[in-house]
Amino acid sequence: xxxxxxxxxxxxxxxxxxxxxESTLVSHSRLSDAERLVGRLTELGxxxxxxxxxxxxxxxxSVVGVPGASAVLRGAVVAYATEIKQTVLGVDPTLLxxxxxxxPRVAQQMAEGVRRxxxxxxxxxxxxxxxxxxxxxxxxxxxxVGTVHVAVTTPLGSRVESLELDxxxxxxxxxxTARALRLAFDAL
Numbered sequence: 001x002x003x004x005x006x007x008x009x010x011x012x013x014x015x016x017x018x019x020x021x022e023s024t025l026v027s028h029s030r031l032s033d034a035e036r037l038v039g040r041l042t043e044l045g046x047x048x049x050x051x052x053x054x055x056x057x058x059x060x061x062s063v064v065g066v067p068g069a070s071a072v073l074r075g076a077v078v079a080y081a082t083e084i085k086q087t088v089l090g091v092d093p094t095l096l097x098x099x100x101x102x103x104p105r106v107a108q109q110m111a112e113g114v115r116r117x118x119x120x121x122x123x124x125x126x127x128x129x130x131x132x133x134x135x136x137x138x139x140x141x142x143x144x145v146g147t148v149h150v151a152v153t154t155p156l157g158s159r160v161e162s163l164e165l166d167x168x169x170x171x172x173x174x175x176x177t178a179r180a181l182r183l184a185f186d187a188l
Contacts, residue, residue, distance in 0.1 A: 033181035034062040034069075040188045041072040046126035046154075048184070049118035050076040051089055051110040053101065053132040054148065058177040074118040074125045079110065085132075089113030100141045104160045107132045107151035115153055128153040129184050133163075135172045146172050150180040152187045159187050 031039065041048055050060045050073075060076035063069050077088060082101045085091040090113040091106055099106065110130035118125050133148030134140070146165040151158060161183050165172045 032062075032066075033178055033185060034066050037181055037185045037188075038063060038066040038069050038072055040185060041127065042068065044126070044188065046072065046188075047074050047120075048072055048127040048129065049074045049114040049125040051114035051128065051130040052076065052078050053080055053085070053110070053130075054135045055131045055173050055177050055180070056080065058173055059129060059131060059180050062177060062181060074120070077114055077117065085110060089117065100143075102132050102134055102141065102143055102147055102149065104149045104151070104162050107149035108153065108158050108160050111151040111153040111158065126154060127184060127188070129180055131176050131180050133165075133172070133176060135169045135176075137169060148172065148176045148179070150176060150183050152180075152184045154187055156187070159183055 048063070050063070052059050057076065057078050060073070063073055079085045079089055082096055085101055085106065086093050086096055089110050091109040095103070095105055095109065107130045110132060111128035114130060115124035115128035130151045131148065134143055134145050136145035139145050144164065148163040148165055149160060150163070151160045161179060163176070163179060165175050167175070
């Protein structure tokens with residue numbers, strides 16, 4: 001029977017071993033969220049389309065910054081105006097009228113819409129990523145600054161993450177971008 005002291009010592013030894021591994025040169029070149037996403041899409045042979053509102057192109061810029069992104073990225077739409085969400089991405093006008101452009105279902109419909117819009121040969125892109133929210137400094141519809149919804153749709157289904165982010169406008173946009181990339185990677 002192992003004593004608590006022995007169990008604690010074993011955990012400490014395992015933690016030290018992990019820290020040693022993480023301090024190697026290999027671990028210093030950890031992949032960014034965008035690199036991990038592009039790598040996974042490449043492995044699957046899948047394509048991606050991106051629809052952005054509050055992030056204004058930061059998500060697609062992150063993906064484009066990865067060498068080899070052209071093999072998986074079909075394109076992106078910055079749908080900053082509410083009417084563009086409806087007319088270009090096909091977001092339901094009743095949904096927009098009832099809840100405004102910052103809503104989880106709006107994010108989901110943006111992701112679905114960009115899949116259709118950027119598809120090829122009658123087939124949608126494999127992965128749609130979307131962001132909508134309020135980066136501040138003011139809120140046009142009374143929702144708190146930092147309210148963000150990110151969505152990912154794939155042939156396997158949809159995921160939406162609703163966030164309440166803190167910080168200034170730049171921080172909220174950067175964090176929303178990071179969360180969208182992570183959600184997409186996790187969905188794959």
